Amino acid sequence: MEKEKLEKFEFESEVKQLLHILVYSLYKNKEIFLRELISNAVDALNKIKFEILMNKNIEDKDEDLRIDISVNKIQNKFMIEDTGVGMTKNELVNNLGTIAHSGTSNFLKKLSESKEEEKIDLIGKFGVGFYSSFMVAKEIHVYTKSFKKGSKSFLWKSKGDADYTIEETIKKIRGTRIELLLKNDEKEFLEKFTIKHTILKHSKFIPFPLYIEKEKIETSEAIWTQPKSSLKEKDYYEFYKFLENTQEEPETYIHLSSDAPVQFNAIFFIPKISFEFEGFLKAEPGVDLYSKKVLIQKGCKDIIPEYLRFVKGVIDSEDIPINISRETIQNNIKINRIKKHSLKKIFEHLKKIKEKNREKYLKIWKNFAKNLKEGVAYDFENKEKISDLLLFHSSKKSKKDFIDLKEYIDRMDKAQKEIFYVTGLDIESIEKNPALEAFKKKDIEVLYLNDPLDEIVIDHLREYKSKVFKMVESADIKLEKGKDVKNDENYLKDTENFILYLKTIYKERITDVKISKRLVDSPCILTHATDGPSVQMEKIMKMVNKDYKYSKKIFEINPDNELIKEMVRIHKATPDSPELKVISLQLLDNMMLREGVIDNIDTIVPRVQDIMLQACKNIK
Ligand code: ADP
Numbered sequence: 001m002e003k004e005k006l007e008k009f010e011f012e013s014e015v016k017q018l019l020h021i022l023v024y025s026l027y028k029n030k031e032i033f034l035r036e037l038i039s040n041a042v043d044a045l046n047k048i049k050f051e052i053l054m055n056k057n058i059e060d061k062d063e064d065l066r067i068d069i070s071v072n073k074i075q076n077k078f079m080i081e082d083t084g085v086g087m088t089k090n091e092l093v094n095n096l097g098t099i100a101h102s103g104t105s106n107f108l109k110k111l112s113e114s115k116e117e118e119k120i121d122l123i124g125k126f127g128v129g130f131y132s133s134f135m136v137a138k139e140i141h142v143y144t145k146s147f148k149k150g151s152k153s154f155l156w157k158s159k160g161d162a163d164y165t166i167e168e169t170i171k172k173i174r175g176t177r178i179e180l181l182l183k184n185d186e187k188e189f190l191e192k193f194t195i196k197h198t199i200l201k202h203s204k205f206i207p208f209p210l211y212i213e214k215e216k217i218e219t220s221e222a223i224w225t226q227p228k229s230s231l232k233e234k235d236y237y238e239f240y241k242f243l244e245n246t247q248e249e250p251e252t253y254i255h256l257s258s259d260a261p262v263q264f265n266a267i268f269f270i271p272k273i274s275f276e277f278e279g280f281l282k283a284e285p286g287v288d289l290y291s292k293k294v295l296i297q298k299g300c301k302d303i304i305p306e307y308l309r310f311v312k313g314v315i316d317s318e319d320i321p322i323n324i325s326r327e328t329i330q331n332n333i334k335i336n337r338i339k340k341h342s343l344k345k346i347f348e349h350l351k352k353i354k355e356k357n358r359e360k361y362l363k364i365w366k367n368f369a370k371n372l373k374e375g376v377a378y379d380f381e382n383k384e385k386i387s388d389l390l391l392f393h394s395s396k397k398s399k400k401d402f403i404d405l406k407e408y409i410d411r412m413d414k415a416q417k418e419i420f421y422v423t424g425l426d427i428e429s430i431e432k433n434p435a436l437e438a439f440k441k442k443d444i445e446v447l448y449l450n451d452p453l454d455e456i457v458i459d460h461l462r463e464y465k466s467k468v469f470k471m472v473e474s475a476d477i478k479l480e481k482g483k484d485v486k487n488d489e490n491y492l493k494d495t496e497n498f499i500l501y502l503k504t505i506y507k508e509r510i511t512d513v514k515i516s517k518r519l520v521d522s523p524c525i526l527t528h529a530t531d532g533p534s535v536q537m538e539k540i541m542k543m544v545n546k547d548y549k550y551s552k553k554i555f556e557i558n559p560d561n562e563l564i565k566e567m568v569r570i571h572k573a574t575p576d577s578p579e580l581k582v583i584s585l586q587l588l589d590n591m592m593l594r595e596g597v598i599d600n601i602d603t604i605v606p607r608v609q610d611i612m613l614q615a616c617k618n619i620k
Contacts, residue, residue, distance in 0.1 A: 004089075004152070006167035011158075012098040015131065017108050019160050021119075022135050025112070029120045030136050030186070032245075034195070035202040036129025037080050037178060038210075039245060041067045044084020044176060045208045046295040048147055051085070053294060053322050058147040059086075059174040067210045071190045078137075078189050081177035086146040092156050092166055096130060096142065121246050129245070134160035136189060137180035143169055144176040205242045207293065222293050224265045224314050228255050240269045244286075244312055248272055251364055253313075254349045262337045264317035268346060274310060274367040286312035289329075291320045302329045303339045307374040310367070311346060347385040354389060354404065362402070365391050373453040377460050387461055392421075393448040395436065399427050405464045408445060418470040419463075421447040423455055423534040434522035435472040438479050441520050446472055455537050473553075474528035478517040491568070495559045498571045505584055506555065516556030523561040526553035526591045535595045550597045555588060563587075579614065582607055 011019070045065050051058055060083070068081045087095060094100065101107070111122050123132055133140055138159065145153035153171035158164035171177070180189075188194045195212055199219075206219040223231060223239050240250045250269040257265045268287065275283045285299035286309060293316060304311055319334045329335055354361040365372075372390065376383045391402035396411075408419060420439060424430035430448045439446050449455055458469045495515060502513045511529060519525055532551050533541070542548045557564050567587075570580045586607055592598045 004154075004168040006165050008163055008165050009093060009097055010163045014099050014104045014108060015097065016162060018099065018111075018131055019134055021108070021112055022123075022132055023160060026116060026119060026135055028116055031189075031198045032120055032123070032202065033129075033132045033136055033180075034189070034198050035245060036123075036132050038067065038199065038203045038206065040130060041080060041082035041084060041176070042206060042208065044082050044086070047085045048083070048174075049294055050296070050322070051147060057149050059145065059149060059151060060147075063173055063175075065208050067206070067208055068214075069195060069210070069212045071192070071195075071213065073190050076182045076184075076187065076190065078180040078182055078195075079177060081175065083173060083175040084147075086151070086175050087144045087154075088146045088148065088151060089154050089166060091146070092142070092144065092154055096156055097164065117247075121248065131160075133178070133180055136182055136186040138183045139181040141179040141181075142176060143171045143179070145171045145174050147174050203242060205239055222316070224255070224267045224316055225293070228257070231255070236267065236269075239267070240312070243269070243314070244271070250312075251360070252349070252353065254345055256342065256345055258341060262317060262319050262334045262341075264315060264319070264338050266313065266315040266338075266342055268304075268311050268313040268342070270311060270350075270364060270368075272363070272367075276310075276370075283309045285309045288314050289320070290314060290316035291322045291324070292316070292318055294322055296320070296322065296324065297326065297329070300329070303335060303342060305343075305375070305379060307371050307378055308343075308346070310371055315342065343382055344385070347382065347389065350389050362391075365402070369451075370453065373451075373457045376457045383460060387464055390457065392454070393427055393450060395431075395439065395446040395448065403445075403447070408447065409465055409467060411445060413444070416444065417467060418475065419447065419467045420444060420470050420472055420475055421449050421454075421458060422472045423449045423536045425536070426450055433472070434519055434525045435527070437520040437522060438477045438518035439472060441479055442477070444477075452536060452540060455534055471528065471531065471534055473526070473534075474531050479520070481517075491559070494568050494572050495557075495564075498568045499557070501571055501575065502555070502557075502584055505581060506588055509552070509588065510555045511552045512554045514554060514556050516558050519556065519558035519561070521561070522558060523563045524555060524557045524587060524591060526595065527556055529554055535597060539596065555591070582610060586611060 045067070048058070049065060052061060063083045065083055068079075070079050070081075071077060072079070107122070111119055114122060123129065140156075140158055140160065142156040143153065144156070145151055151174075153169050154166055155169035156164060156166050182189060192213055192215075196217060199210070199212075199217065204220055205223065207221045210217045210219055223235055236253045236255070237249045240253065241247065249272065251272045252270050254268045255266070256268075266287075285301045285304060285306060287300055287304040288295060289297045289300040289303060300315070303315055315338060317334065317338060320332070324332060350361070350364065353364065369391070372386055375386045376390070379386065387405060389404075391404055392408075393399065393401070394403040394408070397403055405419070412419075422430055422433055422436060424433065427448055427450055430436075430450060436446060449458070461469065463469065499513045499515070506513065510526075516525060516527075518527075528551075535550075538548070538550050542550070559565070559568070567580060567583065570577055574580070586604070589598065589600070589604050589607075593604070598604070
């Protein structure tokens with residue numbers, strides 16, 4: 001057969017950008033390239049281990065599964081070879097010429113703006129590890145032969161600038177050998193001592209034999225099968241760093257071992273930071289599924305649901321068949337048992353932290369509140385357990401502080417049947433909501449929902465410990481009649497007349513005008529007749545659908561308020577006063593403005609200016 005000719009390829013533009021950042025802005029921690037190469041070799045070996053167990057027809061079936069590192073000091077060459085799955089020519093082009101991730105351009109932007117330490121961590125997490133070798137190498141050669149029967153071998157070469165070449169080569173055994181032609185000032189990676197030290201620092205948990213210049217290195221494997229009593233916090237932390245390609249310790253971890261009804265071991269980690277910054281990428285599911293130490297699926301969504309994608313770790317069960325297909329994982333009874341048990345333990349663990357170490361929990365909450373809220377919406381079965389983990393701002397806490405639902409219930413009056421909440425964009429504007437006046441007066445606590453997700457959460461929960469959630473604007477709350485109304489029948493009658501007048505000028509813009517029993521200071525308020533969506537939610541609906549019509553509200557006035565008193569007085573004396581009409585219209589529009597649902601701004605501005613003119617004329 002004729003040998004395939006050398007072909008030249010250009011790197012995808014994102015790879016070029018990445019290479020530029022790697023080569024020109026990273027000066028410290030270059031050793032991480034080694035961790036990345038080993039991690040790729042381990043992946044390739046895990047994959048072949050699986051293929052072998054599935055009894056596929058593959059190249060070099062009996063070859064040992066191992067990683068070999070060697071150097072050539074004369075040629076300045078560092079070499080790492082594995083007997084993993086290898087790559088076909090197409091795979092070479094796709095894997096080592098592109099970045100196969102969504103959100104790459106955002107990642108690159110973030111990368112170029114971040115500090116050196118963060119850069120290293122980002123690289124590890126995002127998985128562009130191979131390219132990091134260009135930090136130390138002026139040229140890289142990749143010899144590879146796929147495990148697929150009859151595969152040819154190929155040599156991939158690049159100097160890490162704009163392009164690379166691929167040509168056919170001769171490689172005897174299945175797998176990949178990567179040769180780095182080191183830059184002149186990176187010769188330390190030719191020293192066995194440095195290599196060994198670096199590997200033990202970053203990659204202690206290698207589940208395959210590893211040799212450096214033919215010497216076998218002692219590495220530990222599968223810590224999750226070891227008894228908890230033999231493991232120290234440090235062991236878990238090191239394992240986490242290895243698993244996540246990071247330098248950072250986790251916030252917390254959980255180690256589970258169960259023998260019945262299903263045998264399984266699991267270690268879960270909750271990271272210290274969220275990897276999902278604004279508009280950046282959605283983290284990949286982070287818990288790998290093993291069966292008898294063989295990796296079956298990386299990031300198994302069917303056990304740890306998507307909303308818990310921040311949880312990292314491993315699950316290993318002897319009761320799951322190795323050849324379980326991805327389609328059947330979902331319906332496997334044993335998998336479901338593992339899932340149930342794992343989630344229960346994760347939620348319990350978080351709850352315990354919340355109760356015992358609030359400061360730690362607040363850190364977790366800051367990073368992953370979004371995920372837990374998402375869980376309430378998506379995980380019907382567990383929403384109650386998650387509801388115990390939720391935190392809210394409240395009218396009885398300082399702005400930065402939080403309360404959980406249990407605290408709310410424990411504190412409230414026995415007779416209170418509902419959990420009251422108010423929505424808004426931020427605490428400052430929430431606190432100015434007139435609907436809160438009655439609650440303050442009666443000393444009833446109100447939850448402040450300043451995250452749009454909160455309302456979705458409340459919508460899905462509907463109640464907590466049999467107490468229904470109620471928006472303050474639709475709550476049935478009454479204060480004692482104010483002094484002006486209580487003792488003065490005539491004034492009450494005048495106010496009723498004024499209300500009739502308001503109805504005639506507001507017409508269909510509102511459903512009703514009433515005397516308010518919930519206001520203390522403010523002149524008026526818009527309330528909701530039923531438990532419809534909040535104004536915040538309506539605004540979101542309007543954004544999605546331009547034709548969405550805001551629901552109509554009830555307009556309530558406060559007869560004890562000075563402005564209302566004046567208006568009632570004018571109305572009694574001069575029912576058709578043109579000034580009163582202008583002010584009355586503005587009174588409603590002020591409320592609409594406050595809620596941000598105004599659509600007649602063009603009439604409001606000249607009207608306010610008219611009112612100002614009148615006011616000016618009265619100033620001496
Ligand atoms: P990641 O490993 O996070 O996917 P990399 O840039 O390190 O990102 O590697 C890109 C891809 O190249 C890998 O996903 C894998 O498919 C392939 N690859 C890299 N190294 C090897 C190897 N030693 N054996 C087989 N495939 C490899």
